[in-house]
Amino acid sequence: MSLPGNGNGPAAGDGRRKVYVKVPASTANLGPGFDALGMALNLYAWIEMGIADRTEIRLYGDQMEGVPTDKSNLVYKVAQQVFEKAGVSHPELDIAMYSDIPLTRGLGSSASAIVGALVAANALIGSALSDYELFQMASALEKHPDNVGASLFGGLTVAFWDGTRAEHIRVVPEDRLEVLVAIPRFQLATEKARNVLPAEVPMKDAVFNIGHASLLVAAFCTGRYDQIRHAMKDALHQPYRAPLVPGMSDILEQAEVHGALGIALSGAGPTLLALLDRESGRGAELERFLTDTLKLHGIEADTMRLKPCAEGATVLTHFDPHVTLIDNIKGEVRA
Ligand SMILES: Nc1ncnc2c1ncn2[C@@H]1O[C@H](COP(=O)(O)OP(=O)(O)OP(=O)(O)O)[C@@H](O)[C@H]1O
Numbered sequence: 001m002s003l004p005g006n007g008n009g010p011a012a013g014d015g016r017r018k019v020y021v022k023v024p025a026s027t028a029n030l031g032p033g034f035d036a037l038g039m040a041l042n043l044y045a046w047i048e049m050g051i052a053d054r055t056e057i058r059l060y061g062d063q064m065e066g067v068p069t070d071k072s073n074l075v076y077k078v079a080q081q082v083f084e085k086a087g088v089s090h091p092e093l094d095i096a097m098y099s100d101i102p103l104t105r106g107l108g109s110s111a112s113a114i115v116g117a118l119v120a121a122n123a124l125i126g127s128a129l130s131d132y133e134l135f136q137m138a139s140a141l142e143k144h145p146d147n148v149g150a151s152l153f154g155g156l157t158v159a160f161w162d163g164t165r166a167e168h169i170r171v172v173p174e175d176r177l178e179v180l181v182a183i184p185r186f187q188l189a190t191e192k193a194r195n196v197l198p199a200e201v202p203m204k205d206a207v208f209n210i211g212h213a214s215l216l217v218a219a220f221c222t223g224r225y226d227q228i229r230h231a232m233k234d235a236l237h238q239p240y241r242a243p244l245v246p247g248m249s250d251i252l253e254q255a256e257v258h259g260a261l262g263i264a265l266s267g268a269g270p271t272l273l274a275l276l277d278r279e280s281g282r283g284a285e286l287e288r289f290l291t292d293t294l295k296l297h298g299i300e301a302d303t304m305r306l307k308p309c310a311e312g313a314t315v316l317t318h319f320d321p322h323v324t325l326i327d328n329i330k331g332e333v334r335a
């Protein structure tokens, strides 16, 4: 993380209650589990929220460029939905947010904002809504349950949303599973990456994905990581999205030769996400392969070594309302 220095806005010193939420990034689909599988990652955003006389929204970190600071902000709007559902009114909010999750890259930034806002607003009103209700709201807002399920509950989530209800089961991957992401230095909005998908798919492709997604879940549940290379294949979205990410097809074809247990487009992209066995010792080779291949296709990318995160969004009780959000986070990182 790269935290800014001090002087990032006023400390919460008016004596009113503030709540703090830490929410993980997420990767969706994991190849074949389109709109169904999600995994929380140890890359985070933090939200501070309090009731105020006048709305103020402060955004910190390198990842917030272009995000509005008025009442059109997603966090503000989602918080209002929580209050409305709970039958209370708090039109003015003091919100601060710091995020290490890159925007519009396929690492669930919008889901982190939605989930962080839901959990923070709910905490502010004494947890009037259940986690199940928050999950229904999150899935309806994001229009698919994969990223929001992972950010809310942590671990690997297997979920559906049928347009009116969402259900999920959480599985915690073993410790030896590591994640390597290559994040191209360009943004790809989910909306754009969904618009290239066909409205209908051949039955054989649907059957292909049901088998592969099912095998992938079974591989996670049983620790049969040798099956991930076979299971993490997709016929429903990656073939259509490949032209949006130059180099992606070569990477999907060859990453296992360079040490990946499996590889996929992360969410709607453009990030590519490889799973690794910690004991393989091949992380550096794989990292080179990913960045070199993207570079061959004219794409600069940054890599991050991550891990699955077992915990979902968490209300932090140890943050001090008398210092800034940034100072609280710095304290947490040091702790
Ligand atoms: N902290 C935030 N506050 C307000 N809005 C945000 C925040 N983070 C993300 N967003 C909104 O979400 C948009 C990005 O959502 P999008 O679904 O395109 O990408 P993503 O969530 O990063 O990727 P993916 O869904 O593929 O994992 C941003 O352009 C912004 O409008």
Ligand SMILES: N[C@@H](CCO)C(=O)O
Binding pocket: 028, 029, 034, 035, 036, 144, 146, 147, 190, 193, 194, 237, 267, 268
């Ligand atoms: N399942 C979604 C995740 C992106 O938010 C997609 O692939 O479009």
